[in-house]
Amino acid sequence: MRIGAVPRAEARAGLLLVSPFAVLLAAFLLLPLAYALWMSLHRSTLVTGSVFAGADNYLQALRDPEFARGAGRVVLYGLVQTPILIGLALFAALVTDATVSRVSKMFRMAMFAPYAVPGVIGALMWGFLYSPSLGPLTGAAEAIGLGRPDFTGKDLVFASIVNVSTWQWVGYNMIVLYSALQAVPGDLCEAATIDGAGAVRIAVRIKTPMIRSAIVMATVFTVIGTLQLFVEPFMLQPFNPGTITDSYVPNLYAYSQAFSYQRYEYSAALSFALGAIVFVCSYAFLLVTRRRSVTR
Amino acid sequence: MDVRRMRRMRPKVTAVMLFLVAVLGPAACAGGGAKAGDGPVEVELWSWSAGFQPVVDHFNATHPDIKIRWTNAGTGEDEYTKLQTALKAGRGAPDVVMLEYAELPTIQLTKHLVDLGKYGANDLKDEYVGWAWDQVSDGDSVYAVPVDAGPMALIYRKDLFQAHGLTVPTTWAQYAELARQVKKVAPNSYLTDFGSNDGLFVTALAWQGGARHFTYSPSKLPNIGITIDSPETKKVLTYWEELVRGGAVDTAPYWTTDFYNGLSSGKYFSLIAASWTPDTMASVAKATAGKWAVAPLPQWGDGKDVQASWGGSAFAVTDQSKHPEQAARVALELFGKDLKAWRTGIDTAYLFPTSKAVQKETYFIDHQWPFFGGQKVNEIFRKASDGIGDYEWSPFSDYVFSQLSEQINKAVADRSSWTAAVTTVQGKVTAHATEQGFVVNK
Numbered sequence: 001m002r003i004g005a006v007p008r009a010e011a012r013a014g015l016l017l018v019s020p021f022a023v024l025l026a027a028f029l030l031l032p033l034a035y036a037l038w039m040s041l042h043r044s045t046l047v048t049g050s051v052f053a054g055a056d057n058y059l060q061a062l063r064d065p066e067f068a069r070g071a072g073r074v075v076l077y078g079l080v081q082t083p084i085l086i087g088l089a090l091f092a093a094l095v096t097d098a099t100v101s102r103v104s105k106m107f108r109m110a111m112f113a114p115y116a117v118p119g120v121i122g123a124l125m126w127g128f129l130y131s132p133s134l135g136p137l138t139g140a141a142e143a144i145g146l147g148r149p150d151f152t153g154k155d156l157v158f159a160s161i162v163n164v165s166t167w168q169w170v171g172y173n174m175i176v177l178y179s180a181l182q183a184v185p186g187d188l189c190e191a192a193t194i195d196g197a198g199a200v201r202i203a204v205r206i207k208t209p210m211i212r213s214a215i216v217m218a219t220v221f222t223v224i225g226t227l228q229l230f231v232e233p234f235m236l237q238p239f240n241p242g243t244i245t246d247s248y249v250p251n252l253y254a255y256s257q258a259f260s261y262q263r264y265e266y267s268a269a270l271s272f273a274l275g276a277i278v279f280v281c282s283y284a285f286l287l288v289t290r291r292r293s294v295t296r
Numbered sequence: 297m298d299v300r301r302m303r304r305m306r307p308k309v310t311a312v313m314l315f316l317v318a319v320l321g322p323a324a325c326a327g328g329g330a331k332a333g334d335g336p337v338e339v340e341l342w343s344w345s346a347g348f349q350p351v352v353d354h355f356n357a358t359h360p361d362i363k364i365r366w367t368n369a370g371t372g373e374d375e376y377t378k379l380q381t382a383l384k385a386g387r388g389a390p391d392v393v394m395l396e397y398a399e400l401p402t403i404q405l406t407k408h409l410v411d412l413g414k415y416g417a418n419d420l421k422d423e424y425v426g427w428a429w430d431q432v433s434d435g436d437s438v439y440a441v442p443v444d445a446g447p448m449a450l451i452y453r454k455d456l457f458q459a460h461g462l463t464v465p466t467t468w469a470q471y472a473e474l475a476r477q478v479k480k481v482a483p484n485s486y487l488t489d490f491g492s493n494d495g496l497f498v499t500a501l502a503w504q505g506g507a508r509h510f511t512y513s514p515s516k517l518p519n520i521g522i523t524i525d526s527p528e529t530k531k532v533l534t535y536w537e538e539l540v541r542g543g544a545v546d547t548a549p550y551w552t553t554d555f556y557n558g559l560s561s562g563k564y565f566s567l568i569a570a571s572w573t574p575d576t577m578a579s580v581a582k583a584t585a586g587k588w589a590v591a592p593l594p595q596w597g598d599g600k601d602v603q604a605s606w607g608g609s610a611f612a613v614t615d616q617s618k619h620p621e622q623a624a625r626v627a628l629e630l631f632g633k634d635l636k637a638w639r640t641g642i643d644t645a646y647l648f649p650t651s652k653a654v655q656k657e658t659y660f661i662d663h664q665w666p667f668f669g670g671q672k673v674n675e676i677f678r679k680a681s682d683g684i685g686d687y688e689w690s691p692f693s694d695y696v697f698s699q700l701s702e703q704i705n706k707a708v709a710d711r712s713s714w715t716a717a718v719t720t721v722q723g724k725v726t727a728h729a730t731e732q733g734f735v736v737n738k
Binding site for chain 2: 245260
């Protein structure tokens with residue numbers, strides 16, 4: 001037996017143990033992915049049947065101005081939303097970590113609660129809050145002299161969506177970062193206190209660098225999540241279909257291509273194209289952060 | 297059935313869940329639903345409208361050899377998403393499905409509908425009003441059996457009209473004048489709301505204005521005529537553009553809370569409606585029951601009588617049915633010549649019958665609606681139904697309606713030209729049709 005090789009019985013047990021996961025992974029991720037890929041290489045029209053189309057669908061996606069606009073929108077959205085989400089989450093995590101009281105526990109719960117609300121319901125609820133004639137926000141804005149803003153209108157819809165997903169996701173990221181903070185050794189902070197560092201300085205200079213990898217991970221997840229934006233525009237669309245069009249974001253575009261227009265093949269190609277964008281963006285982010293840590 | 301087009305609200309939630317169900321568990325929703333052997337053959341039926349159970353019960357009681365399993369699979373687009381997914385998957389579709397006339401060509405084109413002409417559907421031809429039969433048939437091929445229609449009318453707040461001394465308009469010119477008048481006498485109210493988010497509504501208005509957006513029938517494939525940007529469409533949309541731009545009508549999207557609130561709060565003095573609207577209104581604007589009245593739809597000129605249908609639906613049999621013969625009988629006989637079934641449907645599902653015999657029944661005509669202060673509204677809707685002419689839908693209605701709604705909504709938001717929006721829709725729909733393999737004629 002070679003050194004390092006696994007005994008046969010152990011290997012068999014190992015295979016058996018991973019098999020439930022492997023089966024589910026294959027059935028619900030790999031196979032659908034392969035099917036979608038196969039579909040994206042074909043093209044069928046309503047009049048004729050399905051034919052092999054090679055890269056045609058992808059070339060069309062590249063030239064599709066609506067897809068480009070949607071992709072541009074989610075990239076911009078990611079650039080705006082990611083710093084807001086991570087910044088707020090980090091701030092909240094540091095504050096709750098530094099203060100130990102019943103209030104901070106309550107605060108942590110309250111921050112996390114929106115994440116427990118299903119996205120669909122959250123967006124629906126915000127739809128009512130944004131409503132021009134029934135929603136309290138319009139009335140409040142009017143009362144402080146801001147006129148009657150149309151929250152789902154052309155000028156504000158982007159900010160409205162950012163607001164909804166911030167509400168939903170800050171708590172989640174906060175918990176991730178907060179858990180990482182629990183692993184920061186207490187004696188380190190104690191030593192810093194003895195050296196005369198205040199709470200703010202400890203948070204910025206010690207705790208934040210210590211949880212750097214958790215921040216990177218939360219950011220990568222956020223980048224991926226923001227680029228796949230779907231639920232918020234999908235649910236807010238009925239309130240203003242002229243602004244939130246079917247091609248507002250790539251995921252919504254792919255959805256409507258498949259389920260409203262029966263263009264399943266093109267929809268599959270759009271999904272892969274979006275997947276490529278997500279991959280490039282998150283990889284670029286990782287590359288940048290890694291390079292920085294090397295040069296430091 | 298009532299074709300409430302709450303299309304884009306509630307349906308989407310279920311659409312997402314359904315998408316998941318369709319992807320994850322096609323086996324869970326057993327297809328066909330029929331079992332062999334003794335006992336009645338089971339036929340699965342999808343339709344919307346909550347009050348459908350008594351009609352199904354009546355059928356099961358009178359047909360010992362067939363047992364309908366009824367599922368309310370959602371209204372309109374909601375149901376179509378499920379149906380398309382099931383048809384694409386090859387399993388999971390019902391035997392009999394309710395489809396709007398506008399959706400019928402889309403499903404028919406995918407070759408998933410059984411030609412009911414082979415099961416004696418043509419014998420029933422004379423039972424139905426002519427235009428409805430034209431909607432479901434192509435020569436001797438019959439792709440569905442008509443159920444209800446959506447003849448249009450103007451419903452208005454009788455009390456508010458009286459209080460402000462307003463006259464019920466008979467032409468669109470008078471209606472526009474009235475809209476401006478309402479704005480003067482009640483600055484916070486509107487004569488009506490224009491729901492540009494409802495493509496079928498916009499289409500119905502254009503239809504009444506003389507527009508015909510498509511020339512299409514399955515037998516003429518792959519040819520299709522597309523004339524969305526006709527002068528008639530532009531006339532109708534320019535009319536509404538001026539009212540919207542002048543602030544004389546509101547633009548809250550239809551079937552949203554803001555819209556319902558406008559109906560129940562007196563913000564809207566009137567509403568352009570179809571025969572199924574009262575059902576929706578009675579539930580969302582309960583507080584105003586008894587204050588509304590129905591008048592004929594305004595006309596494009598004195599003394600004219602041109603009508604259109606906003607919605608309306610039929611029963612089709614899918615090719616996934618293992619018992620097409622029994623399924624065809626469900627489609628043909630669920631209402632068919634059965635007056636009792638029609639009565640039940642009228643009472644509980646608020647449907648406007650396409651059966652000639654039922655339309656003549658005093659029971660139907662003399663029915664007094666408490667919501668309209670006891671008015672016999674079917675007298676007006678029936679007259680409107682008589683005036684409905686032909687209209688050919690495209691086999692990609694979902695695309696057309698969503699483009700119409702998107703472009704006009706954009707025009708409203710940007711305050712840009714609606715006629716330019718119509719030209720854009722024409723271009724986009726033409727491109728879509730060409731890409732889908734059609735030969736497009738102007």
